[in-house]
Amino acid sequence: MPGKKKYYTESQEKMARYAKAIAHPARIYILDFLADNIDKCCYSGDMAEDIPIARSTLSEHLKELKKAGLIQGEINPPYIKYCINKENWEEAHQMFDAFFRKRL
Amino acid sequence: MPGKKKYYTESQEKMARYAKAIAHPARIYILDFLADNIDKCCYSGDMAEDIPIARSTLSEHLKELKKAGLIQGEINPPYIKYCINKENWEEAHQMFDAFFRKRL
């Protein structure tokens, strides 16, 4: 721990991480897709058909969103069913809301 | 215009741009600073004293936020007074809110 100076608050770092996760139209597309099909199984392949990127690229975007904690994948072989991680989603929502509300 | 296929919606592209603008702790710091000093003049130099980055780097971050439309600079020589661009700020707030609210 010592030697590692913190110049930004935990909150600022966390906000930046969440913002980065959604800072790409393909990732917004993915989250929109999950929202629009909230009761269905959302597989990587379903999304790949609508979006003009290679499947491997889509997979990397899914990995980013997973790393950020915004989605989670439930293995259902040979598929993987993706969905929103509600706990972190709610946290992000509240952080962004407080952030934007603060200066109005 | 023709030849330029759109794969993502305008809204998705715009969300991604706003998210990208705030996807760095230094830029969140700047926006927090502007919020905490809403009635004061906010100069680049004031922020530079609290933040461990070169002034030129800070200036680049300010440029990014300006480009995204989230802040604006009012020239008050030899200073430049920065403040939130309320119109775009409100738009971003609403977009993020709708985005997060959609899937809960």
Added chain:
DNA sequence: TTAGTATTTCGTAGAATTACGAAACAAAGA
């Protein structure tokens, strides 16, 4: 065991981001 399906990981390349210090700018004041 072999073949088939859905998905991810790997290797790689090009583009974009972040950072710094030096130099340039623009305005005020001596």
Added chain:
DNA sequence: TCTTTGTTTCGTAATTCTACGAAATACTAA
């Protein structure tokens, strides 16, 4: 005019991001 002051732009380097196709993985079914 020459300095000083606050800030931005430039040149550059290191890192990160985005993208692709090929190969690997993991499981099912024949």
